[in-house]
Amino acid sequence: DQQVKQNSPSLSVQEGRISILNCDYTNSMFDYFLWYKKYPAEGPTFLISISSIKDKNEDGRFTVFLNKSAKHLSLHIVPSQPGDSAVYFCAAKRGDTDKLIFGTGTRLQVFP
Amino acid sequence: DGGITQSPKYLFRKEGQNVTLSCEQNLNHDAMYWYRQDPGQGLRLIYYSQIVNDFQKGDIAEGYSVSREKKESFPLTVTSAQKNPTAFYLCASSESPPGELFFGEGSRLTVL
Numbered sequence: 001d002q003q004v005k006q007n008s009p010s011l012s013v014q015e016g017r018i019s020i021l022n023c024d025y026t027n028s029m030f031d032y033f034l035w036y037k038k039y040p041a042e043g044p045t046f047l048i049s050i051s052s053i054k055d056k057n058e059d060g061r062f063t064v065f066l067n068k069s070a071k072h073l074s075l076h077i078v079p080s081q082p083g084d085s086a087v088y089f090c091a092a093k094r095g096d097t098d099k100l101i102f103g104t105g106t107r108l109q110v111f112p
Numbered sequence: 113d114g115g116i117t118q119s120p121k122y123l124f125r126k127e128g129q130n131v132t133l134s135c136e137q138n139l140n141h142d143a144m145y146w147y148r149q150d151p152g153q154g155l156r157l158i159y160y161s162q163i164v165n166d167f168q169k170g171d172i173a174e175g176y177s178v179s180r181e182k183k184e185s186f187p188l189t190v191t192s193a194q195k196n197p198t199a200f201y202l203c204a205s206s207e208s209p210p211g212e213l214f215f216g217e218g219s220r221l222t223v224l
Contacts, residue, residue, distance in 0.1 A: 009152070032211065043116075043202055043215030044155070089154060091213075098143055098162050098206075099170070100213055104154035 023090035135203035
């Protein structure tokens with residue numbers, strides 16, 4: 001049972017444009033969400049997070065939006081740069097557990 | 113520098129052999145985790161430990177074993193009982209309770 005879903009396995013965006021990566025979840029008990037970025041043969045690195053008490057969090061070019069009623073979150077990257085090309089994972093957790101549940105990832109390619 | 117060190121980076125194993133992957137952290141984090149990454153399946157939790165001398169099974173613990181004798185170390189043994197051991201293994205740590213996970217560089221295990 002996939003509790004965190006990233007339905008788009010890949011996304012291709014032109015440099016300078018906006019990249020929007022989507023993530024859906026099924027467990028209404030999740031209260032903290034994170035995005036990670038991963039390059040091949042490396043460990044994921046933390047990008048940005050959001051608590052369920054917020055609906056938006058912004059850090060430079062990266063903004064995460066949370067729609068609790070739709071159980072949906074999205075990561076916006078603007079403007080997109082070639083160095084953003086990587087696999088992006090969303091993850092979620094419940095406050096009473098130490099487990100992070102990851103989605104399947106979306107491969108973003110930013111072309112010139 | 114503080115961080116998580118996984119070794120070896122690449123490992124080849126014959127069928128029927130056990131192999132142990134090392135994970136060491138100097139971040140003074142209480143919690144440590146092992147994830148497995150397979151193409152198209154994201155990161156799946158194998159085992160995690162919230163404190164020394166204690167650990168819990170994750171979603172895919174069968175065929176794996178761990179120990180947590182020291183706060184800094186959380187080795188993973190892939191036993192011959194693991195049906196499909198070829199994968200990219202990621203170790204992570206976090207403060208407890210966790211927000212952000214810090215990942216190592218990963219270990220790629222190939223069974224010949």
